[in-house]
Amino acid sequence: xxxxxxxxxxxxxxxxxxxxxxxxxxxxxxxxxxxxxxxxxxxxxxxxxxxxxxxxxxxxxxxxxxxxxxxxxxxxxxxxxxxxxxxxxxxxxxxxxxxxxxxxxxxxxxxxxxxxxxxxxxxxxxxxxxxxx
Numbered sequence: 001x002x003x004x005x006x007x008x009x010x011x012x013x014x015x016x017x018x019x020x021x022x023x024x025x026x027x028x029x030x031x032x033x034x035x036x037x038x039x040x041x042x043x044x045x046x047x048x049x050x051x052x053x054x055x056x057x058x059x060x061x062x063x064x065x066x067x068x069x070x071x072x073x074x075x076x077x078x079x080x081x082x083x084x085x086x087x088x089x090x091x092x093x094x095x096x097x098x099x100x101x102x103x104x105x106x107x108x109x110x111x112x113x114x115x116x117x118x119x120x121x122x123x124x125x126x127x128x129x130x131x132x133x
Contacts, residue, residue, distance in 0.1 A: 002131050003072055005107055016092070017109040021074040023131035029066050033079070033125035034058035035117070048080070048087055048123050052094025055126045060102035063130060069103050072130040076109040079125045083113025091124075 002025035005018035036051030037058070038044050044054045059076075063069055080091065091111070095104065107128075117125055 002133065003074055003107075005105060015106065016095075017076070017106045019108060021108050023074045025072075025131040025133045027132040029063065029068055029072070029128075029130040029132060031059055031062045031128040031130070033127045034062065035122050035125050043121055046121070048090040049094040049097065051123045052091055052126075053097040055124050056095060056098050056102055056104065059126050059128050060098075063128065066132070068130045068132055070105045070107065071103065072132055073105065073107040073128050074131050075129040076107055077127045078109060078111045079114050079117060079127075080111060081114055081117050081123050083111070094124075 003021050003023045005021045007013050007019050011019045034055045035058070036044055036054040038054070043051070045051050060070065063072065080087065098104070117123070
């Protein structure tokens, strides 16, 4: 494996992400922001949990396209429109819905609240960076 994720002593442990990822590979994969669209470009859910689940599925599909999985991810950046901490349970539910399906490994991540995303109705966008070989 080219990526090792861990939580150094002195940092809080969370199920949502690891604080550090060390990558030893040379092939970098950058996945553009993925949203809650299906393969036809249709928004699959009007709610945050549904869109999070689909966005994570789309990241997994993009990774698979180059022979990678979430085990190769060194960084996620998640943008959520009109973020409020009260939305966290819906966000976490979306991740939980697909975690086993996509082999989610909780890589280092940032969740950034934004006023809006590029199109009305889009509630979440997920970017990923992976390292292979």
